[in-house]
Amino acid sequence: MALHPDFPLTTDRLRLRPFTRGDVDAVFGYRGREDVARYLFDPPLSREECALAIQQRTAQTGFAEEGDRIVLAVETLDDGKLVGEVSLIWRSVDARQGEMGWIFHPAFQGRGYASEAANAMLDLGFTGGDLHRIFARCDARNEPSWRLMERLGMRREAHFREHALFKGGWDEEFYYAILRKEWLSLRHSVAD
Incomplete structure (x- = not known):
């Protein structure tokens, strides 16, 4: 299963597109913040580290083999402002499984952008990526x-307690998941 979507992906209010070198300052605007990095594996990134990350992300636009990822910039349709990013990683070829993630600038949280973008990535993974x-x-x-x-309809499958050291303390993680048939059922119930 290869996946090489046509970009951009659009929703009612958002455009999800590959990153470009011109996105460095916008990404540094949120990835350089301590409050954003708090729950990420990376510490706050410098502008130079953001430039390197963007350079990598410009090529992360499709699935050819297990471990590949699609990482997209999320910008508003009305003014083209970059508000965050979403990702989908191909975790298992045999089990046809992926992992989704997101990072949004705090100034744009609470507006439903993350839900809208994450729904688009679920749709991409389940329909385009099978x-x-x-x-x-x-x-x-x-x-x-x-x-x-x-809110996306995912269910909590695990709560790992003190399972790894993370930034000087014991980490506790929640795992959530949704199956393709559950996602399709949710889409049909919303459409009815």
Whole structure:
């Protein structure tokens, strides 16, 4: 199963597109923040580190083999402002599974952008990518993230307690997932 979508992906209010070198300042605007990095594996990134990350992301636009990822910039349709990013990683070829993630600038949280963009990525993974299951994970203290997973119709499958050291302390993680048939059922119930 290869997946090489046509970009951009559009929703009612958003455009999801590959990153470009011109996105460095906008990405640094949120990836350089301590409050954004709090639950990420990376510390706050410098502008130079953001430039390197963007350079990698410009090529992360399709699936050819297990471990590949699609990482897209999320910008508003009305003014073209980059508000965050979403990702989908091909975690298992045999089990047809993917992992989804997102990072949004705090100034644009609470407007439904993350839900809208994440729904587009679920649609991409289940329809375009023919995935069977998509999961997401977050630090158990990151309530906005796990609440988003619940709004997407994902179910909490695991709560790992003190399973790894993370930034000097024990990490607790929630894993959420949704199956393709569940996603299709949710889409049909919304359309009815």
